[in-house]
Amino acid sequence: MLKKIYLLTICLLVALSTLTGCSSASKPADTEKAKWPERKVEIIVPFGAGSGTDTTARALAAPLEKVLGVPVVVTNMEGGGGIIGMEYVNKQPADGYTFMIHSPTHLLLSIQKLSEVDLIKDFVPVTRLVQDSVLITASSNGRFKTWDEVVAWAEDHPGDVTIGAQAPKGVDAITVRMISAGAGIETKFIPFDGGAEVKSAMLGGHIDLSNDDPINALALVQSGELNALLVGNDKRLPGFPDTPCTVELGIDVTAGPWRGISARKDTPEEAIKGMEVAIAEAMKSAQWQDFAKKAMLDQRPGYANAEEFSKIWEEQYQFYSDAFEKFGL
């Protein structure tokens, strides 16, 4: 009896696997004629669960599903600082069913030529979703209460102020260096493995300053453990009205991490356009607006359509390339 069940299960499994094999093989032929989208759309997150790109992708997926009328699946493909996921997307057929959510990190990968797949050459922008800011914080038990104090001290003691950020050549690290240079001071930059480690090191008094996303600093600023010294933007953020912004202090650095959706270069125009329109619609939903508010991603205008996003790529590629050259990275 048992043997029979065993055999039956195997037969069923084999039958199932052949069936799925057939269906996936026959699909591409259909899509050429059919209207996009006719099946599920996948968004690859090249970073881990719980990361900023991950929460953003998942928040977008729910309203996007309603607009598109097909399932939107979010898959994490972590590793290599964003490389593994990008290379995976590049291997998928350019049929408009696999997209990638990413941050300026992927522009930096392209500048550093860390992968054979190049964001600029192999991908096309679809929509920028959000623009976050760099917020420089200090422990309230530390040496500095305001950015002016930092500047005053650093002018007399070049290289004495330590500032921590995630990853040696990441977006945060470069922005922090650019801000120091813009303020005309010399700080010592200490790279860490993750945001939580930077914050612990600063709260413990091992480093002076750190940079953070506004949302991650909010609770500690409100409780008085941290002081928010400076935000990298041309306006003060509504959520941190007392924190000066870089531009008002004459520092021309407003770059910060953004998150946007891209697709493989040869993706049919119809799918790119369709996705662009659908995302714009999804971002109007109450669900998305609520997320943006809770994650403090409503502090700066972030939305950019494909054309604008393409310009942002170009400008920022130049900006970060210059920064790499300037700091000899």
Place this chain on the structure above:
Amino acid sequence: MLELLTSGFAVILEPSAFIMIIFATIVGIIFGALPGVGSAMAVALMVPFTYKMGPVVSIAFLTAVYCSAITGGGITAILFKIPGTPGNTPTTFDGYPMAQQGRADKALGIALVCSAIGGIVSAFAMLLISPQLSSAALRFGPAELFAVAFFGLSVLSSLDSNNVLKTLISGLIGLSLATVGMDPIFGVPRFTWGHSALVGGIPMIPVMIGMFAVTEVLKQTVNPFKIEGEFLNKKVSTKLLTIKETIAMKITILRSAVMGTVIGILPGAGATIAGFLSYAAEVKSSKTPERFGKGAPEGVAATETANNAATGGSMVPLLSLGIPGGNSSAIMVSALMLQGVQVGPMLIKTQPVFLSGVFASMIVTNILMVIVAIGIAKVFSKILNMPYSVLGPVIILLSVVGSFALQNNTGDVRLMMVAAILGYAFIKLGFSSAALVLGLVLGDICESNLRRAVMIADGDILSVLSRPITATLLITCAILLILPFARQLYKSKKALS
């Protein structure tokens, strides 16, 4: 205090919440037992279930998944030498030999009871002295974290007493492998030979699965006679520890619970390091260190107590400062953010029910866990009765799926297979896979923290090493290294006179 506690238990014991906690415990153990699906992935997969819950129940639910995943990993570590989560790796050192000697039930009993004790002790620490603990943990900067990781490396000297030199060489190979990937300070790729797949470094989990689980299958396939009689037809009854036995190991359990909690709080450390360090401390302080690696129950007790204690520890900086101590708690932060709750110092002050809710959930989960895990262990151990010609391929299948599931990446499966062959070669040549994995785990933390500390100190390495906590840890480490030799010397002198 009493009011606080009742409010926490009231939330958890409310029927709909309680059912979810039971569900979380079962799912957590199963995910934990599957290789490759670590606690962080288990928590991430469960986040969608929290969308309809209140924020307190959400974090209590995710905490339950987290705690039980670490426990589940111990079951497969003992029965199949597959560490379900990296934190269970040292459990394989003694748990698997115990299973081979027909003492799987004893090993499982120890693992489950000690897990529960570790979890409960750390939950109390979290409830009662969270603010003190988290401010103490903040004193651990890069210099101190280097010393902690270095302390962990001292396990190398106690992994295999017969072959100290080969064990040390294996550890060095592990440390060298840890240097592959992005340089943590300069941000340039090292030893990647132009392969972008190596930029992220060599992931630990596929190596671990390959070198332990698959290597074991290869070994059993080549020498099948070893498994006859002993391994097969053993019924696993998972007898719980008797009170007498627990008391006999009280020092081990207590020390491991404290170590696990403290290490869990430290930024960047977690259940994995807690497990290894506690195992090391156990071997170092044992009067009979030669029994370890051959089925010493204390080895299982130390590891399983500590890695579960680390779960409570990692909740401390999360709840008191809003700083996640590891990947699992980082996912909890983002899950709560989606509900509009900012975890931070104010949260516990204004809504202490978050603290008591998590506490209640940890207590309930740790008790439920033992009951559920016994059931699951029984099911798993039925698999042990299969002929090895069936079981072996099943283990390999699980290993392949587990390596792939980690990052949805076939490259990791290839890495796992290479590691399996290397692991087999290591056994044949008398090298130590455990030492290699230890080097790989701790190499990154050691290197990046030391370099960071030296950078902060403007290159003055002496001032880094002479910081009070760092110096104390390093000196303790040196004493522990010398002690066995001194003891031996003393014994031989005594014998002479």
